[in-house]
Amino acid sequence: MTKLTHLHLAARLGRTAVCAILLTAVALPTAMAGRQAPARTWTADNGNGTFTNPLFYDEFSDPDLIRVGDWFYLTGTTMHAMPGLPVLRSKDLVNWEFLSYASPKLDFGPAFRLEDGKGIYGQGIWAPSLRFHNGTFYIFTNINHRATQVYSATDPRGPWKHHEMRRGLHDLSVLFDDDGKAYAVWGHQTLQVAQLNDDLTDIVPGTEKTLFDKDQGMGEGAHFYKINGKYFILSANYAGGFRMPAARADHVYGPYEVNQAISKDEGFGMVRGHRLKESKPSFVIDPPNPASKDGTSLHQGGIVVTPAGEWWGFSMMDYNSVGRLLGLSPVTWSDGWPYFGLPGNLGRTPRTWVKPKTAAAQPIRAPYECNDDFSGAALKPIWQWNHVPVESKWSLTQRPGFLRLHALPATSFWDARNSLTQRAIGPVSSPTVALDVAGLKDGDSAGLGLLNLPYATLGVEKTAEGLSVALFDQASGQTTRVPLDARRVWLRADCDFLREQARFSYSVDGKHFVAIGGEWTMVFQLTTFQGVRYALFNYNREGVEGGYADFDSVDIAEPMPRGLMRAIPFGKAIRLASYKADTGLSVSGGKLAASAPTTFKVKDMGLGRVALASGALYLAVDQEGAVSLRAGKPGAAHSFQWIETPTGELVLMSIANNRFLRIDPRTGAVVVDSSGPLPDGSDGVRFVWSRAGTIAAR
Known part of the structure; x- marks a missing residue:
């Protein structure tokens, strides 16, 4: 089944199902899958004169x-x-x-x-x-x-x-x-x-x-x-x-x-x-x-x-x-008041909008580089320590090209010193850590943590019996262990912040990953006043200073690094199905209706905006939000800002009144009066679009 068919069928499913379909469509790395080339990191700049929050x-x-x-x-x-x-x-x-x-x-x-x-x-x-x-x-x-x-x-x-x-x-x-x-x-x-x-x-x-x-x-x-x-x-x-x-x-x-x-x-x-x-x-x-x-x-x-x-x-x-x-x-x-938002929709912010004017175009960039092979003379700015570090117990020079963390005594990951962290990145990301564990001593535990409350850690434990890969879930208090017969291991957490679920896996060759444990729920909480943080740790559970762990690299894969999960289908014919109803945008007898979706041609109006054509007629909106089909050259009255919700559904904001197109779920009327999508999707603002064939742009 194609990605487009998946999305078309998802119109009648709930949020979780749509998220899962979208993630499948972009080939989120799974525990059993081989590694794809890492995507660039999230950038708000869409490259077309617009930006998307956050x-x-x-x-x-x-x-x-x-x-x-x-x-x-x-x-x-x-x-x-x-x-x-x-x-x-x-x-x-x-x-x-x-x-x-x-x-x-x-x-x-x-x-x-x-x-x-x-x-x-x-x-x-x-x-x-x-x-x-x-x-x-x-x-x-x-x-x-x-x-x-x-x-x-x-x-x-x-x-x-x-x-x-x-x-x-x-x-x-x-x-x-x-x-x-x-x-x-x-x-x-x-x-x-x-x-x-x-x-x-x-x-x-x-x-x-x-x-x-x-x-x-x-x-x-x-x-x-x-x-x-x-x-x-x-x-x-x-x-x-x-x-x-x-x-x-x-x-x-x-x-x-x-x-x-x-x-x-x-x-x-x-x-x-x-x-x-x-x-x-x-x-x-x-x-x-x-x-x-x-x-x-x-x-x-x-x-x-x-x-x-x-x-x-x-x-x-x-x-x-x-x-x-x-x-x-x-x-x-x-x-005399500075309202966030646009005329006609004060107090509400469009998720995608035109970038601020500048004297010269600015390069697309992100402030941090998340990946690190620890070959530099200093840690990259993305890294922050969890509390004050013990400077003598970590090094980038004792083994060049590696971050070495010496194990200090701690009762748990929560109170382990010298844990090195960076902020998790959404909407979906997968940190993979390459680790040499030859220097561990009995009682040491080293690896990758999701620092939060509750937290989860995927690490390597050393005991008198040998090494094991250990996944600890603080919420349940349970540990899953697998014997390890290798000195080098790769640890991975696939983190989906739309579904708030993480999956864990490990590898002994960096190519073939084996799942460990089940899905783990990530939460927001006000104990740390922070979201999930990726962490590198090494501590000793027996109350003594232990050995050392050598971290070779950290790679953060991001399959969705841009403001749109799917490119705007300029010059294509599409159908717009309602997100939570058995209807969609339809044209019958030259008039709009809420029925089985019919096709619209997508015309590029610049700045990430579209006009929707049915034959020679274009969807048009007046300042009061009335919608009709009109002939003639499309302009501002026919233009909609193409915006995705954070979970990937399409919302269309009219440039005529800065309100959103919707199908009223009570009356079936097609109107442009919404200030923005409701979280539960009950307002008829969200659409799921599917391709209906390729046609030439006008």
Whole structure:
């Protein structure tokens, strides 16, 4: 059966079935399959003048973004991972490059080093505020049980200086005003403002004031701006669903007028996935909830203006077990408020849209290279340690071309020191680790981990009886072991973040992989405040320092590295079947209907947009959302932005009114009035398209 037939039949199936069909269609590596050439990493740039959210398909939470001259700079939360506070730059807000980490490590005692049974999971660096003033870049950030930390540099590549303030300011945002004074807004539900002293070590006595109480709905995660003489505070709030409120005033101390939602309910149709309900005494996982309209919504971000005068918004969304991802939104000013979204559909962000204007085209790039053969003199920037590393117990030089991890005593992977991690990448990826285990000693366990809560590890264990491949599932507490008669082994985890399932396999020749264990459920949880992280580990379970493990390479295969799982079928005839109904778009007697799908020819309108033709007639939309078939040369009224939901179904946004085409499931009417796809697919917005033959483009 062809891929197209699969997709056509999937129109009447649920989300899980469609995901599985799509993954099969792109030949996701399986435990028993041979290795395909690794795909390039996720890039948001579609190469046709558009981009698709997320900007990165690996975690980038609590973002803050500024523009200095022609460059944009970005940083975000890194929690307990070290080094922390990555600094990226871009000229088009879509393609980013890595510059530096502002914080090499945090070491404020045993918990930061995973000593004495302590740790800082879900703590560390969070909610940074990035600013530029008088030739200096500043990052203000929170650390649990510490005062606010300040990092500064005249060059964003570093070196970065560091000092600690005299008090902690929760989720602060800093504004350097036109008169040179600096102010901070901070707090959770009740937001405060105060002037900072000149050396940025404390607030000026007598300047602190409460701006909002908990009933005004401003939440937390403030971003503080002065725009055309007015003061704006953007924040995040959970009040009947994640949303972004905003406040404005003529004076820094107010009074402020509040807009409850400049962005609301925008999750691009993603279903709220598995969530950890509790962790003691056992792991209870809540299943996905398609009825939730807000579990993945964009929230906590800010705005920025380009050199061309365009305004753009940035924010994060909880994208289930892969973590919190970064979204980019066009901003429309209306009644003096900066709404995320487009005219006619304020507060909602198109997943695919036109890139920001730039003076020159920018190269398509990703900030990190995920693969590593450890041949360099230093670790690649993608890597971060889980807590503070023991520097003398790892090396890239003891065996050139290998990462050597010496085993330190630990009771489990969770408290193992010197675990080297990188963020998992979606929507689907498969890390494969090549490992030499000749240096292991009794009690050592080394390999590949999926660091999360619960976690899973696929490693090699050494005992007096010999070696074994061991898969440990923390959720069940069970270990599956297979004897190993080799010193070199390849370990793989096939991770599908759309279904939130992982499968594990191993090989002794790097070509033929053998499955071990069953599917393992990945979850999002708020213990670490992070998504799944891929980890390399080696620890000793017998309470002593053990041997060493030599990691030869890490390869991350990505079969879906672009914003579209399937290319737009320009010049082809297609059928559009409803995702959850036995109907589709049909033309009968020159009129649209909801019936057995008929064919439409797809005309390229540029910028990833299409016109849909039935013979000499084109689908057309007016600003009120009425749909008809019209003759003549197609233009804006006939153009639809071709967009995929995160799980691969097609949604069509009319350029005439920035709303989505749908078949009303109650009346069968074809209308263009939807603000965006609902997670449960009940609104008739999603379509599954299939080819109906090849025809020449007009």
